[in-house]
Amino acid sequence: MIGIFDSGVGGMTVAKAIEEALPDFRLIYFGDLAHSPYGSKSRETICRYSRHNTDFLLSHGAKLIVIACNSAASVATREVTDNYPVPVFEVISPAVRLAAATTRQQKIGVIGTRATISSAVYDREIEKILPGSRVFSQACPLLVPLVEEGWINKRETKMILRRYLDPLQRRQVDTLVLGCTHYPLLKHLIQPRIGKQVTVIDSSHAVAEELRLFLEQRPEVAKTLQKDGENLYYVSDVTPSSQKTADFIFNRKIKLLKYEEHSGG
């Protein structure tokens, strides 16, 4: 199975994109809702949770890991890559490569949680591929709670988005990376506010496409992941709003399986 983890249900936007790009493969998802959100937690704590999530996925049959959480991808990718003998994908690099290939004026905007933006991972990764380009980043910590409340079309959400996007628009970015898995659910509000000339990069599609290419070239890996059952969606806590968000992302009823944690918290 393809193992995917996130701090909550937002990473299901990535699971959905992978499901669409690779319908013949089986997925197992783990949403760490008992510790959600990661965006406001420290590097050390996020690394510990990421190891825990990877252990869970591998012990349940995953042969490949996708880190579908930008906060975890930005601070814990090396931790996972170095400690587990399986291919590891994450949501940042594919979006960075796509943004670098897209920008014309070499002015790229990035929005994300506080943890992702403070880590400056996008700035560093873009600089590696496209030296001399300018990256303007903006932490948008209120967007995740707004999405999780279902305030997708409320006036306050639009005002808060404008407050976050205005500085990027003034910098005339021509490409905007959605550096958080919840943000694709606000893309219909983001695109008109950042301007229709700006290319908005959705990292869930970018990682799904890279994964598809990888599996085409590595049939020996691909055959260990092939579908022999339903996709599984585990979470470490079940709450009414998580069920609502999950169903909303997939546009169908998702059966959330509760994983019981045994150790002390």
Place this chain on the structure above:
Amino acid sequence: MIGIFDSGVGGMTVAKAIEEALPDFRLIYFGDLAHSPYGSKSRETICRYSRHNTDFLLSHGAKLIVIACNSAASVATREVTDNYPVPVFEVISPAVRLAAATTRQQKIGVIGTRATISSAVYDREIEKILPGSRVFSQACPLLVPLVEEGWINKRETKMILRRYLDPLQRRQVDTLVLGCTHYPLLKHLIQPRIGKQVTVIDSSHAVAEELRLFLEQRPEVAKTLQKDGENLYYVSDVTPSSQKTADFIFNRKIKLLKYEEHSGG
């Protein structure tokens, strides 16, 4: 020591009120930031975290527990009371008693997180003391993230507050309980929006006053809690915004001590 726990640093409004009411007693605080917020998590998960926090406080010398988190108080008070041989206080009952004593028209409003409001604990507790009174409650899940962002005076915060408070104002409540420890930080915006004729009840002061009366009547307990050192503020994770919020609540620099968790997450 008086042990106080909360899901994060919001409960420091309670610690501060106790510090002011009982300056001769020593406090130990535990903010479970590694699992924050509790408001969106399940009853079972909140109970597990509450036992964990109580274990921490008792093993560090606390002889009395104050549950300074409304979400934990609403679902885990019995769990803590039944399993530990120490006096347990929490933020709900004192506020309920004060609201019942204050209301003239027997119409009380309650605002809180989704977990607190769904538990209907305020409705039940008020009904016990003041049968036949009417309680109107409103979940305000965006207020905690707004406070933690420091958006204390932003236009969006005022609009969101109006959206939350309008239904309570239409019901003409004469008393409003702030059922979340973060909300006292917004009291200057809440009071004018709910109306100056409405008494706003801050649970941190209510619990501090009950604790003061209890210790006056129980000198044998009081003497085990007396000051012989600095107050201690532990957290299970340290983040820039938690430090900022803690300093803001106390209006002075607070030294946050990191508690290292040993078990798997």
